Amino acid sequence: MNDPNGLIQWQGQYHLFYQYNPFAAVWGSIHWGHAVSDDLVHWRDLPIALSPTPGTVDEYAVFSGCAFSVHGVVNIMYTGVHKPAGVPRIERPCLATSTDDELGTWQKYPGNPVIPSPPPGLDLLGFRDHAVWREDTTWYQIIGSGIRGVGGTVLLYHSTDLVHWEFVHPICIGDHNQTGEMWECPDLFKSGDKHVLMISPVPLRKTLYFVGTFDEHRFEAQHQGTLDDGGYLYAPQSFTDDRARRIMFGWLWEGRAESAQIAAGWAGVMSLPRALVARSDGALGVEPVSELRRLRGRHFGVQRTTVSATTTLTVRGAALEIAAEFLPGRAGQFGLNVLCAPDGGEQTLIVYHPASAWLSIDRSQSSLDPSVHREPHGTYVALSEGETLMLHVFVDHSVIEVYANGSACLTTRVYPLRAESVGVELFARGGPAELRKLDVWEMRSIWPGGA
Numbered sequence: 128m129n130d131p132n133g134l135i136q137w138q139g140q141y142h143l144f145y146q147y148n149p150f151a152a153v154w155g156s157i158h159w160g161h162a163v164s165d166d167l168v169h170w171r172d173l174p175i176a177l178s179p180t181p182g183t184v185d186e187y188a189v190f191s192g193c194a195f196s197v198h199g200v201v202n203i204m205y206t207g208v209h210k211p212a213g214v215p216r217i218e219r220p221c222l223a224t225s226t227d228d229e230l231g232t233w234q235k236y237p238g239n240p241v242i243p244s245p246p247p248g249l250d251l252l253g254f255r256d257h258a259v260w261r262e263d264t265t266w267y268q269i270i271g272s273g274i275r276g277v278g279g280t281v282l283l284y285h286s287t288d289l290v291h292w293e294f295v296h297p298i299c300i301g302d303h304n305q306t307g308e309m310w311e312c313p314d315l316f317k318s319g320d321k322h323v324l325m326i327s328p329v330p331l332r333k334t335l336y337f338v339g340t341f342d343e344h345r346f347e348a349q350h351q352g353t354l355d356d357g358g359y360l361y362a363p364q365s366f367t368d369d370r371a372r373r374i375m376f377g378w379l380w381e382g383r384a385e386s387a388q389i390a391a392g393w394a395g396v397m398s399l400p401r402a403l404v405a406r407s408d409g410a411l412g413v414e415p416v417s418e419l420r421r422l423r424g425r426h427f428g429v430q431r432t433t434v435s436a437t438t439t440l441t442v443r444g445a446a447l448e449i450a451a452e453f454l455p456g457r458a459g460q461f462g463l464n465v466l467c468a469p470d471g472g473e474q475t476l477i478v479y480h481p482a483s484a485w486l487s488i489d490r491s492q493s494s495l496d497p498s499v500h501r502e503p504h505g506t507y508v509a510l511s512e513g514e515t516l517m518l519h520v521f522v523d524h525s526v527i528e529v530y531a532n533g534s535a536c537l538t539t540r541v542y543p544l545r546a547e548s549v550g551v552e553l554f555a556r557g558g559p560a561e562l563r564k565l566d567v568w569e570m571r572s573i574w575p576g577g578a
C-alpha cells in the first residue's frame with residue numbers, strides 16, 4: 128500500500144482508501160484499497176474499491192485522488208493512468224460516484240477523463256493527484272505538477288458541474304533547486320485565518336507544508352516546514368471531520384530491503400491519524416488524535432525524578448504509548464530508548480541534544496536484520512529558558528512515531544528481530560536531566576481477538 132486516498136467521513140463512518148497493489152508487496156498495478164472505521168482507531172478492511180478498467184483512460188492504474196460529497200452522493204476525483212507502448216505514462220483527472228452506503232462500489236463517469244489534457248503552453252512534469260472543494264456554486268480542484276526547469280507547481284481549475292473544467296492558473300510555483308521539480312499530492316485547507324498547503328516534492332521524498340494566505344486563488348507562503356522529519360512519511364491527505372478537525376493520514380514506506388518486504392508479504396503502512404492546526408507562531412501544529420487513548424491498557428507512571436544515567440523501566444512492550452516531559456538541566460543529551468533488548472543488542476534511541484536543540488532517532492542498533500536502514504533522522508526543537516521537552520511517542524512494532532512539543536514529528540521504521548526487544552529505558556549523559564513526568568501505557572490491539 129502507499130498513499131491514503133479519498134478520506135471522508137460519511138454517514139458516521141470514516142473511510143480511508145489507499146493506493147494498493149493486490150498482486151505483490153511491491154508498488155505496481157495500482158488499485159484503491161478500502162478500510163472503514165467508526166472512531167479512527169478500529170478499522171475494518173473492505174474489498175478493493177476501485178480498479179483499472181481495460182481499454183480506458185485508467186487501464187494502467189488508478190492513482191491518487193480525493194473524495195467529496197455532492198447533494199448526498201460521494202464522488203471521487205482520481206488520476207486515471209494509461210500507458211501506450213513506447214510513451215511515458217499519461218495521467219488524466221477522472222470522476223466516479225458511489226451510491227452505496229459503504230462506498231464499496233463506484234461508477235466511473237463515462238466521459239472520463241474530465242480534463243482531456245493539461246493546460247497548453249506549460250512544459251509540465253506530471254499531472255496527477257487532486258484536492259476538490261466548492262465555493263458557493265463553483266467547484267475548484269488543484270492538481271499536482273511541475274514546470275520543467277522551473278519547479279513544482281499546483282494547478283488550479285474550476286467548474287460548475289464537475290465534468291467541464293477550465294484552467295485558472297498555478298496557485299503556487301516552487302524553485303526546483305529548493306523544493307523539487309514536481310509536486311505530488313497537493314492538499315490545501317483553511318486553518319483559522321491561514322491556509323495550509325501540503326505538497327510531496329519529487330525527488331525530495333518528504334512532505335513540505337506552507338502556511339500562508341490564499342487570496343484571489345493565489346497562495347502566498349509565509350512559513351515553510353517539513354511535515355515529518357523522520358524520513359518515512361509521504362503523500363499525506365487530510366479532510367475535515369464533523370468536529371471541524373483537520374485530520375491527516377500519511378503513507379509510511381518501508382525501511383528494509385525489497386526482498387524482506389516480499390518475504391513478509393506486505394509493504395507500506397498508514398501513519399496514525401493526526402490533527403493539524405496552523406499555529407499563531409506560523410508553524411503547523413500536529414498532534415495524534417485523542418481517540419487513540421481508547422487503546423490505552425495498563426498504565427505505568429513516574430513522577431518527578433532526576434535522570435543521570437540509564438534506568439530500565441519495568442514496563443515493556445512492542446506496542447506502547449509514552450508521554451515524557453523533560454527539563455534538560457545540565458544534560459549533554461537525554462531521552463528514551465525503546466524496543467530495546469536486555470543486552471542492548473537491539474535498541475532505538477530517541478535523543479535530545481540541548482546544546483544544538485537537535486532531536487534525533489538513532490537506529491544504528493534498531494535491528495539485527497542487516498537490510499534495515501540505519502541512517503539517523505532528526506529535527507530542531509528549540510526550547511526557551513525553562514521550557515520543557517514533551518515527547519509523545521507511539522511504538523508499534525516496526526513503526527515509531529515521535530511527536531515533540533506539538534509541532535515536530537519524527538516517524539521511523541525499525542523492525543527489531545528478537546522477541547525480547549521490548550524494553551524501555553530513560554537515559555541522560557554528560558550531566559543530569561530532570562524528568563517532570565512520565566506516563567507509559569500498553570496499547571491494545573485494534574484487531575478483534577488481538578491482545
Ligand code: DQQ
Binds near residue numbers: 130146255311312361
Ligand atoms: N503515488 C501515486 C501517485 C502519487 C504518488 C501512485 C505519490 O498518484 O503522485 O501510486 O506517492
